[in-house]
Amino acid sequence: MRVSKTPIPARDADATRARIMAAVGSLLVREGFGALGVNAVAREAGVDKVLIYRYFGGMDPLLEAWGNASDFWPSVEEILGTEPETDPARLAAGLLKRHLRALRARPHTLEVLAWETVARHPLTAILARIREARSEQLMATLPPSFREAGFDVEAFSALLGAGLQHLLLRSRTTDVFNGVPIGTGEGWLRLEAAVDALCSRMFSTSAIRT
Amino acid sequence: MRVSKTPIPARDADATRARIMAAVGSLLVREGFGALGVNAVAREAGVDKVLIYRYFGGMDPLLEAWGNASDFWPSVEEILGTEPETDPARLAAGLLKRHLRALRARPHTLEVLAWETVARHPLTAILARIREARSEQLMATLPPSFREAGFDVEAFSALLGAGLQHLLLRSRTTDVFNGVPIGTGEGWLRLEAAVDALCSRMFSTSAIRT
DNA sequence: TTGACATGTCACCAACCGGTGACTACCTTG
DNA sequence: CAAGGTAGTCACCGGTTGGTGACATGTCAA
Structure with a gap:
């Protein structure tokens, strides 16, 4: 009988990165800028906040990546x-x-x-x-x-x-x-x-x- | 030998109320509304935050009072x-x-x-x-x-x-x-x-x- | 003088925040 | 099979927040 604590950990770094990035956007439009934070983004993405630090190095670098990635400004x-x-x-x-x-x-x-x-x-x-x-x-x-x-x-x-x-x-x-x-x-x-x-x-x- | 813990407690409710109101304004222009909070206002006014609750009933009523008091809008x-x-x-x-x-x-x-x-x-x-x-x-x-x-x-x-x-x-x-x-x-x-x-x-x- | 009240101080609470270390589960490479 | 790295979980830290109860101290009236 396996008592695995991690039923579906997905185990896909790229997908997790993408989920975090997406969480920034949806959180931003739904809650506004004031709600943006490590804990909130991690919650929104359904991910542990430590991954934000591991993959992006913190909140500010994450926001940078997010701003550079999406078609933020019109061409x-x-x-x-x-x-x-x-x-x-x-x-x-x-x-x-x-x-x-x-x-x-x-x-x-x-x-x-x-x-x-x-x-x-x-x-x-x-x-x-x-x-x-x-x-x-x-x-x-x-x-x-x-x-x-x-x-x-x-x-x-x-x-x-x-x-x-x-x-x-x-x-x-x-x-x-x-x-x-x-x-x-x-x-x-x-x-x-x-x-x-x-x-x-x-x-x-x-x-x-x- | 008196060891009075309260050297100059002022003991003037109206003056304290005024100090709290003034603290809202100065804090707002100096730090922006993001810094507005019970703790910050109390610190700025040099007053215990419990007095904000006693005199105004909380942060929102305080802000209401402040908004109604000052000449906010031009005549x-x-x-x-x-x-x-x-x-x-x-x-x-x-x-x-x-x-x-x-x-x-x-x-x-x-x-x-x-x-x-x-x-x-x-x-x-x-x-x-x-x-x-x-x-x-x-x-x-x-x-x-x-x-x-x-x-x-x-x-x-x-x-x-x-x-x-x-x-x-x-x-x-x-x-x-x-x-x-x-x-x-x-x-x-x-x-x-x-x-x-x-x-x-x-x-x-x-x-x-x- | 005694009591009621107003004023202010202090300690404490639960909740949240950003941030980190230690751990387990898994996959890949030898 | 074993070793090492990767992905993810969890528990914890110090600090700050909003909010409250208990208390000391002053003032004033009966």
Whole structure:
């Protein structure tokens, strides 16, 4: 009569590693960043926490691995779109809208962005570095006419980009922001239309006013 | 020879209550809301934590009391400004800019707003309620022409308001956002100028385009 | 003076946290 | 078969957290 204490220990390191990584993601979107810890991840993965130390070296390296592995940030192509656009207003609006849609499809990324606006953490630093590289890569593809549009394009795009990002973050927990239903697709259609209008009017009338 | 264990116990309940309340604020701005707890507040106030339970009934009631006490949200007058404005573009820009300045002067409020984006909490609910009331109060003072400007004013102001708020939150930990130095007054001047330009062009050309 | 009450100190609790060492079970290589 | 490494379990450590009960000390009124 065998009294084996370990009925199905699986005994598959790669699978265990994968379970731990997956647990990070699901725990993140379900409980939020505050719940992320060695004990919690181990519980979520159904695994002893000592394996986290053995396989990853601790929580921070695990988060690094997780951030590097998943398609955390949208690719440059996803933001640039397929066909080239010359009209600066359409170009700007297209970039903003594709950026919006890319983030809207990535709840993990959204969660980390939320954390980043609030607290400093090794993971947010890691991911910020990846994002910076992507951002520079993207900026390099933009035509120089974009920068000399007759108004402060940096401040303009900072304002709109920040606005979209903030609304995305709020949409995780709130249904309506300033009367706009950010919990539904209809609200985002209205916001995309607003982005279109803003870009169009800024770039087309940029020469009229100083 | 007296061996009094309590050299200066102060013995002033009101003062102790005040010290606890003050400790919440200073701890919040210095360490962030993650560090808020019974032990931390008691330490910060130089007070035994049992007094927090005795005087406030726990951490959440303490936070409620704190949120209700301080001038957390700017008054309606502070947002509306002194002199009435009829031009809708100037009116909108003025509202946004005064809102921005009011929040920039309130680090406590900013910290709780940041908190609100990542977690639900009794305190954030309390403050959200106060904010809602102020917001409605403010909206009631705006002329109806504001709503029928020929474009989606709600989406427009949601986007700009959210953008400013997001940049405010990011400025707590980051110096530059999209090339704009949000850590310095110069960056905020540029952003205010961008708000002016956006409002001006949206309201002045609203009839030209659909 | 005596008692009631308010104020504050202290010790303690269970629960959780991150982290580590010792162990068993298994598979592979000789 | 034996040896060694790998995968996983378990028990434990010190420290911190939220929370409570017992107690000392001061103040004030009867």
